[in-house]
Amino acid sequence: MSLSLFKFRDMVILGLHGVVVHKVRSVLTILGILFGVWSVIAMLAINAGLSVQSQKALRRLGSTNIIINSIKPETDAANSGAYNGALVYGLTLRDVERLGTNTPGVVESAILHKTQKTACAGEHIRAVGVLGIEPNYLAVANGEVSRGRFISDLDILLCRNVCVIPQSFANRMFPADDALGKDLHLLDSDGKPFHIVGIMETLPAALESQLGESGDAVLVPLSTSRAEFGSMTIRYSQGSRSVEQVDISQCILRMENESAVIRGAGVVRNLLQRDHPQGDYALKVPVEEIKLMKADMRRWNVMFFLIASISLLVGGIGIMNIMLASVTERTREIGVRRALGAKKQDIVTQFLVEAVTLTTLGGLLGIGIGTFVPWILQQILAIETLITPMTLIVPFVMAVVVGLLSGFYPALRAAKLDPIDALRHE
Amino acid sequence: MSLVKIDNLWKIYPLLAGDVVALGGVSLEIKAGDYVSIMGQSGSGKSTMLNLLGCLDKPSRGQYWLGDADVATLTDEQLSVVRNERIGFVFQSFNLIPWLTIEENVEVPLFYQGIAPAARRAKSMEMLSLVGLGDRVGHKPNELSGGQRQRAAIARALVNDPLIILADEPTGNLDSATTLEILDLFDELNQNGCTIIMVTHEADVAERTRRVIVLRDGELESDRTQAPQGGKR
Numbered sequence: 001m002s003l004s005l006f007k008f009r010d011m012v013i014l015g016l017h018g019v020v021v022h023k024v025r026s027v028l029t030i031l032g033i034l035f036g037v038w039s040v041i042a043m044l045a046i047n048a049g050l051s052v053q054s055q056k057a058l059r060r061l062g063s064t065n066i067i068i069n070s071i072k073p074e075t076d077a078a079n080s081g082a083y084n085g086a087l088v089y090g091l092t093l094r095d096v097e098r099l100g101t102n103t104p105g106v107v108e109s110a111i112l113h114k115t116q117k118t119a120c121a122g123e124h125i126r127a128v129g130v131l132g133i134e135p136n137y138l139a140v141a142n143g144e145v146s147r148g149r150f151i152s153d154l155d156i157l158l159c160r161n162v163c164v165i166p167q168s169f170a171n172r173m174f175p176a177d178d179a180l181g182k183d184l185h186l187l188d189s190d191g192k193p194f195h196i197v198g199i200m201e202t203l204p205a206a207l208e209s210q211l212g213e214s215g216d217a218v219l220v221p222l223s224t225s226r227a228e229f230g231s232m233t234i235r236y237s238q239g240s241r242s243v244e245q246v247d248i249s250q251c252i253l254r255m256e257n258e259s260a261v262i263r264g265a266g267v268v269r270n271l272l273q274r275d276h277p278q279g280d281y282a283l284k285v286p287v288e289e290i291k292l293m294k295a296d297m298r299r300w301n302v303m304f305f306l307i308a309s310i311s312l313l314v315g316g317i318g319i320m321n322i323m324l325a326s327v328t329e330r331t332r333e334i335g336v337r338r339a340l341g342a343k344k345q346d347i348v349t350q351f352l353v354e355a356v357t358l359t360t361l362g363g364l365l366g367i368g369i370g371t372f373v374p375w376i377l378q379q380i381l382a383i384e385t386l387i388t389p390m391t392l393i394v395p396f397v398m399a400v401v402v403g404l405l406s407g408f409y410p411a412l413r414a415a416k417l418d419p420i421d422a423l424r425h426e
Numbered sequence: 427m428s429l430v431k432i433d434n435l436w437k438i439y440p441l442l443a444g445d446v447v448a449l450g451g452v453s454l455e456i457k458a459g460d461y462v463s464i465m466g467q468s469g470s471g472k473s474t475m476l477n478l479l480g481c482l483d484k485p486s487r488g489q490y491w492l493g494d495a496d497v498a499t500l501t502d503e504q505l506s507v508v509r510n511e512r513i514g515f516v517f518q519s520f521n522l523i524p525w526l527t528i529e530e531n532v533e534v535p536l537f538y539q540g541i542a543p544a545a546r547r548a549k550s551m552e553m554l555s556l557v558g559l560g561d562r563v564g565h566k567p568n569e570l571s572g573g574q575r576q577r578a579a580i581a582r583a584l585v586n587d588p589l590i591i592l593a594d595e596p597t598g599n600l601d602s603a604t605t606l607e608i609l610d611l612f613d614e615l616n617q618n619g620c621t622i623i624m625v626t627h628e629a630d631v632a633e634r635t636r637r638v639i640v641l642r643d644g645e646l647e648s649d650r651t652q653a654p655q656g657g658k659r
């Protein structure tokens with residue numbers, strides 16, 4: 001037993017010796033594995049990073065929310081001319097009530113009404129979306145006030161002229177001062193300015209679909225908005241004037257949990273289809289989208305995995321090629337060793353140790369570079385990457401398996417030769 | 427009891443063009459301590475016979491006893507052990523492993539016996555001194571002359587204290603002066619009790635041995651014992 005253990009150690013040393021003696025072959029093999037492994041790790045890390053990034057974005061919309069936005073329908077389908085020549089479309093308060101009572105699992109609903117106004121403070125003038133909301137909008141839409149306060153129940157009750165604005169808009173309107181506590185004029189109100197009571201670092205993600213590129217917005221009490229601006233929005237574009245009337249611009253239904261969202265989304269879809277055949281709404285269900293995205297990601301992962309496998313396979317074939325060539329080159333050596341007393345097993349062990357050493361070295365170096373490259377990408381290109389133990393282990397194991405198979409097969413083949421055939425090999 | 431005994435030994439290579447009978451029923455015995463040369467024309471089956479004796483190849487038919495072992499009954503592993511412990515090979519083309527130093531080359535048989543590195547090295551050095559290469563141990567085979575390489579190969583054949591040395595045209599690639607050197611070495615080994623079986627097609631090389639076996643077309647043509655013409659004596 002101790003003899004065989006001792007001999008095993010010697011066999012390992014012999015294999016390692018083979019690695020050192022055949023330098024060019026060893027370096028080529030290690031390079032092959034290294035490139036396979038690091039490219040796969042980097043690919044997986046970038047893929048995982050993308051997936052995490054977009055999932056985060058959807059989670060910000062609220063995973064228990066069903067978001068319904070009013071959208072302008074195709075012109076001829078619209079209920080045009082119904083009122084003062086205004087284009088009437090979108091959700092109504094009745095819709096919201098109906099949705100609230102008929103959809104199982106609704107905890108609360110938050111509504112938003114948007115009008116388009118012009119804001120001015122001193123010499124700064126900008127077009128803004130004025131968003132009439134109620135206090136619960138903040139919590140439902142996962143928003144956060146960074147300074148000051150949000151719209152309160154009392155603001156609603158008293159139809160106060162107060163507002164909350166995002167930091168970016170505050171910077172534009174009050175570049176020199178702190179906007180908090182200042183007054184903002186919203187044109188064609190009756191002149192009374194809006195007092196800025198709160199600043200939000202970022203607006204809730206659910207608002208993104210309501211705002212233009214600039215993201216300029218003023219959040220005001222819904223009651224104030226209704227009283228001062230009504231539900232009409234007058235647009236002037238290229239000399240013509242169009243009037244639009246939208247009762248409710250956005251409704252967010254907050255559901256008990258994610259499974260209630262899935263069930264509720266079906267009900268909401270049916271109700272809206274029945275009541276709004278003209279299609280003047282857009283339903284956004286983050287959980288569904290996350291699910292879709294996960295399925296999408298799985299497909300991508302399969303793709304990446306296939307590409308990765310192919311690159312490893314190509315590397316493996318390269319390694320096998322080198323190994324086979326070296327076996328041919330070394331068949332005489334094997335014949336000599338067999339003539340001098342090596343057993344088949346000894347030859348296999350020798351070649352396996354070589355293969356294991358080369359693949360492990362290549363694999364470890366691959367892991368090193370494979371973690372370094374995504375890090376560099378993250379630092380320089382700001383691409384989010386994610387390295388999990390699996391993204392390291394899977395390519396490593398694959399490389400080692402490929403290396404072993406490609407090392408094992410030639411070893412087996414070489415060992416199986418009759419000593420005399422190996423010796424005669426030219 | 428004889429060291430080697432073969433009985434009606436055949437080796438047939440089945441080829442597409444027809445079977446080639448390399449060895450057609452040879453029977454003979456060789457005593458321990460003998461010095462035998464196998465002669466014959468090219469293609470007469472000398473190498474085939476030596477390979478069979480060395481357990482590198484398996485006979486198509488017939489029996490072969492090496493010492494007390496019936497070689498046909500041995501497994502592949504056991505054959506490896508037999509080659510490892512009882513047989514020393516010397517080849518015409520030396521067959522040293524090119525990326526090992528000659529000292530490492532000589533160690534190889536001991537390696538497969540599981541002998542410790544230090545002991546292997548000591549024994550290897552001893553054998554290399556014996557063949558007069560004590561000062562070239564660290565050289566690679568391609569840094570040595572043909573005669574030196576063959577002496578290294580002989581050191582390797584001796585390192586496991588074999589029962590029998592099998593040499594296939596050991597002087598075939600050497601000039602006449604070097605040939606004499608190697609033959610002197612064989613004489614010396616034989617005088618120390620080593621059994622040597624050597625294939626050669628040169629009559630003056632065969633002169634140096636005690637027994638000359640001649641093959642012709644795979645069959646035994648003659649088998650005579652002679653007074654060896656030792657170079658040093």
Ligand SMILES: Nc1ncnc2c1ncn2[C@@H]1O[C@H](COP(=O)(O)OP(=O)(O)O)[C@@H](O)[C@H]1O
Binds near residue numbers: 439472474
């Ligand atoms: N591997 C082989 N396959 C087919 N024929 C072979 C093989 N080895 C040897 N022979 C044939 O067997 C015969 C004896 O060969 P060999 O023993 O090498 O002759 P020698 O060594 O006396 O020159 C020759 O005719 C040779 O062609």
Ligand SMILES: [Mg+2]
Binds near residue numbers: 472474
């Ligand atoms: Mg021959």
